[in-house]
Amino acid sequence: MILISYYFAIIFMATGIYAAVAKDNLIKKLIGLGIFTDGIHLLLITIGYKAGGIAPIKDMFNANYFVISAVDPIPQALVLTSIVIAFSVTALGLITIRLLYEKYKTTDARDLIEKI
Amino acid sequence: MYNMIQYLVPILLVSAFAIAVLGPKRKKAPLGISFASLALSLLITIYSAFEISKSGIIKYQLSGWRPPFGITVAVDGIGLLMLSIIFTVGIISLIIAKEEIKERETEFFTLFMIFTLGLTGMTITGDIFNFFVFLEISSISSYILASFSREKSSFEAAIKYIVIGSFATSLVLLGVSFLYGIYGTLNMADLALQVEKGFGSYAALALILSGLFVKAAVVPFHAWKPDLIRSAPISFGLAFAASSTSVALYAVFRILYTIYGAFSTAKVLIYISLITMALGAVMAMQEKDLKKMIAYSAISQIGYILMGFALGFFDRAGFTAGLYHMINLVIIDAALFASAFIIISHFRTSDMSRMGGISNSNRLLMAVFATGLLSLVGIPFVNGFASKWMLYIISFQVYPIAAFVSLIVSAATLAYCFKAFELIFLNNTGTEKSGAQAEIHIPGHYRMLLYALLFIMIAIGVLPDIGLYMSERIMNLSLDRILYISGVMS
Numbered sequence: 243m244i245l246i247s248y249y250f251a252i253i254f255m256a257t258g259i260y261a262a263v264a265k266d267n268l269i270k271k272l273i274g275l276g277i278f279t280d281g282i283h284l285l286l287i288t289i290g291y292k293a294g295g296i297a298p299i300k301d302m303f304n305a306n307y308f309v310i311s312a313v314d315p316i317p318q319a320l321v322l323t324s325i326v327i328a329f330s331v332t333a334l335g336l337i338t339i340r341l342l343y344e345k346y347k348t349t350d351a352r353d354l355i356e357k358i
Numbered sequence: 359m360y361n362m363i364q365y366l367v368p369i370l371l372v373s374a375f376a377i378a379v380l381g382p383k384r385k386k387a388p389l390g391i392s393f394a395s396l397a398l399s400l401l402i403t404i405y406s407a408f409e410i411s412k413s414g415i416i417k418y419q420l421s422g423w424r425p426p427f428g429i430t431v432a433v434d435g436i437g438l439l440m441l442s443i444i445f446t447v448g449i450i451s452l453i454i455a456k457e458e459i460k461e462r463e464t465e466f467f468t469l470f471m472i473f474t475l476g477l478t479g480m481t482i483t484g485d486i487f488n489f490f491v492f493l494e495i496s497s498i499s500s501y502i503l504a505s506f507s508r509e510k511s512s513f514e515a516a517i518k519y520i521v522i523g524s525f526a527t528s529l530v531l532l533g534v535s536f537l538y539g540i541y542g543t544l545n546m547a548d549l550a551l552q553v554e555k556g557f558g559s560y561a562a563l564a565l566i567l568s569g570l571f572v573k574a575a576v577v578p579f580h581a582w583k584p585d586l587i588r589s590a591p592i593s594f595g596l597a598f599a600a601s602s603t604s605v606a607l608y609a610v611f612r613i614l615y616t617i618y619g620a621f622s623t624a625k626v627l628i629y630i631s632l633i634t635m636a637l638g639a640v641m642a643m644q645e646k647d648l649k650k651m652i653a654y655s656a657i658s659q660i661g662y663i664l665m666g667f668a669l670g671f672f673d674r675a676g677f678t679a680g681l682y683h684m685i686n687l688v689i690i691d692a693a694l695f696a697s698a699f700i701i702i703s704h705f706r707t708s709d710m711s712r713m714g715g716i717s718n719s720n721r722l723l724m725a726v727f728a729t730g731l732l733s734l735v736g737i738p739f740v741n742g743f744a745s746k747w748m749l750y751i752i753s754f755q756v757y758p759i760a761a762f763v764s765l766i767v768s769a770a771t772l773a774y775c776f777k778a779f780e781l782i783f784l785n786n787t788g789t790e791k792s793g794a795q796a797e798i799h800i801p802g803h804y805r806m807l808l809y810a811l812l813f814i815m816i817a818i819g820v821l822p823d824i825g826l827y828m829s830e831r832i833m834n835l836s837l838d839r840i841l842y843i844s845g846v847m848s
Contacts, residue, residue: 262525268517275524282532289539317538320487324531327494331524334501338520341505342513354514 247288254281268342268349272335279328283321290314361409362402363433364418366441366478369395369402374471381464388467393452395471399478400445403438410438414835415845417484425847426548432484432846435835436681440481440608443688447600448474450692453807454699455593466506470594473499477605484846486534486617487544489609493530493573496602497523503594504586512589519582526572526579533565547846550617550839563623566613574606576664577634580657584641587653592702595649596695599656600688607663607684611677614667616842627668632763634661639770643777648701648708651778652694655734658767659687665760666749672756677837679748682829686733686741686818693730693811696804697723701782704798710778714785719797724783726808729815731775736768741815744822 254277261274290313298315300308343349346357373395380387409416410433418431433441451470459466476496483489501523505516538544540558553559572579587595614623638658645651666680700723702708704716717724733742746768754761800808818825835841 262521271521275521275528278525279528279531282528282535285532286535286538289535316544317535320535320538323487323491327491327498328524330498331494331501331520334498335517335520335524338501338505338513338517341508342517345510345513 245288245291247284247291251281251285251288254278254284257281266351268339268351268354269336271351272332272339275335276328276332279324283324286317286321286324290317361406361416361418363406363416363482364420364431366399366402366482367475369399370471370475370478374468374475377464377471378468381467385463388463389452389456392467392471393449396445396448396452396474400442400449403441403445406433407438410435410835411831413845414838414841417845426543426545429488430484430545430547430846431482432547432842433482434842434845435832436608436611437481437836439681439685439832440605441478443604443685444474444477444481444601447597447688447692450696450807451593451597453803454596454696455591457801457804458591458593458699458703462506466503466591466594469499469503469506470597472496473503473594473597474601477601480605481608484546485544486537486546486549489546490527490530490534493609494527496605497527497573500594500598500602503598504590506591506594507589509589511585515582515585515589519586522572522579522582526569528569529565529572530569533562533569536562536565545846546612546617547843550619550843551847553618559618563613563618567610570606570610570613571630574603574610574660574664575657576630576660577637577657578630580634580637583657584645584650584653587656588647588649588708592649592695592699595653596692599653599695600691603656603660604684604688607660607667610664611667611836615670615677615837616839619839624668624671628665628757628760631661631665631668632760634658634664635764635767636661636770639767639774643770643774645774646710648698648710648713648778648782651710651774652691652698655694655771655774656687656691658771659683659690659734661767662746662749662764663687665753665764669749669752669756669760673752674833674837675748676752676756678826678829678833679745679752681833682825683742683745683749685825685829686745689741689811689814689818690730690733693726693733693808693815696807696811697727697730700798700800700804701727704796710781713782715783716796716798717783720783722805722808722812723798723800726812727782728779729812731779733815733819735772735775739816739819741818741822741825743819744826748826 258274258278258281262271265271292313295313296311298312339349373391377388377391406416415434420429473496476492479492480489501520504519505512536558541549541552543549575583635658638654638661642651642654663680663684666676666683669676705713729740733740736742736746750761
């Protein structure tokens with residue numbers, strides 16, 4: 243069964259790639275990259291979904307019921323790691339764009355190609 | 359047997375923190391701490407070589423969780439070779455960085471340690487998501503180091519690299535998530551047992567390989583590398599060009615061979631490698647900038663290594679030839695970058711048309727640079743010859759067009775190498791500026807480095823069986839998939 247969030251993940255990825263390629267402003271390209279990685283994260287979390295599942299926190303359920311009906315916790319851990327990585331890359335990209343802006347007074351990629 | 363491979367990552371991490379803390383107070387701390395930690399790591403690697411030559415693989419389970427549930431640290435023959443390349447090139451880069459980095463040393467050495475940490479983690483891990491995390495660690499530290507010199511052109515190179523590089527690692531993540539979705543495991547050995555032909559696994563392979571090819575600067579995806587090498591500090595440029603590329607190619611080998619077995623993707627790889635060789639040589643011929651020319655020549659040689667790996671699926675000796683060429687390329691790059699640093703800091707420009715005429719009084723520099731260039735071409739008695747000859751023979755037996763193209767590219771290599779040598783050393787006219795016929799002062803330890811590189815290049819050239827024997831032993835250990843899988847899963 244194809245969940246609707248798979249479709250949304252693909253839409254995110256496509257939108258992100260489009261923004262990273264077709265937009266001229268560097269900040270919009272960076273936002274596009276962020277949307278692309280969000281699409282990948284959505285795909286990864288949806289892989290672990292189980293219909294009618296419970297959160298993977300073993301509080302009061304017994305072991306059998308817990309193992310059968312919990313959603314998969316591994317993709318959640320992978321996505322948390324990846325969100326932190328994407329955050330630091332975005333921060334770094336923004337700093338570099340800011341420094342480029344200070345030196346060249348523009349954030350437009352086409353103008354930058356001519357100026358450099 | 360007490361194995362110490364698991365201490366590599368903590369040692370590098372502790373040294374990075376120590377440099378960050380002690381660096382601002384003491385001037386000599388960053389270089390000393392980095393040197394000590396890299397030397398210690400190299401000793402651990404050499405010590406582990408004895409264990410690996412006995413049992414073929416070193417394994418360590420993080421926190422004791424059994425495979426395939428926990429994260430495995432698994433080093434086999436080729437992993438050991440990559441570790442020694444990373445640490446040796448790191449030490450050589452530190453010797454260059456001692457002369458080159460005169461300000462903000464704390465930043466540089468901390469980031470350099472973290473970069474080495476990322477590469478080490480990529481090499482020793484046996485878990486594919488852990489591999490992605492370490493890939494991101496080394497990428498992020500290289501994004502910062504790319505713009506270290508803070509000139510205008512370095513920011514342009516950095517933003518190009520950030521956008522392309524983060525897109526590439528996101529592709530690797532997508533491939534990893536496909537693999538997890540289909541097979542339910544992240545352990546490389548467990549995946550090697552379970553992967554079968556099918557649309558999903560081919561899609562995951564395509565995504566992961568695309569991401570790794572961007573990191574290795576193979577041709578359709580190479581556009582960021584020459585600008586990066588031009589604007590980054592030369593010591594980081596060497597570490598990046600030699601170690602990062604080698605680890606990316608090791609990852610391609612691990613994923614394509616160990617996890618996927620011998621699938622029939624090798625023909626496409628041969629075409630990609632031929633295009634890489636040819637384009638690298640053609641672009642190098644048009645370059646006036648010394649650092650960019652070395653970058654393009656490195657891209658061209660990576661095409662040779664990839665051709666060796668691709669041919670290995672048809673004839674096993676191809677893997678040995680590719681690995682031998684990788685070892686030679688690392689040594690050649692070290693020699694070229696080390697002499698390029700002296701030349702560029704002497705002339706204060708990296709534009710080759712403004713250099714010239716220092717051949718009379720700089721014999722050592724000329725010898726090292728010339729030997730490096732001759733090895734690139736593949737002249738006998740210098741170290742590139744044996745590996746290139748093996749590649750020619752194997753490619754002629756398997757796929758003759760590849761042999762034809764690689765021979766032509768070697769001729770083109772000779773063209774740009776001779777042009778570079780002539781422009782830098784022999785061109786006597788038009789150099790009334792500073793630097794003509796001057797004897798360049800090279801510090802003592804740097805001199806020893808140049809002598810050592812010259813000696814190694816000529817030694818491997820005259821006695822190629824050393825390198826061949828080493829590559830064969832390493833490859834025979836690494837080509838045994840059953841050894842890897844059983845070593846990890848037992």
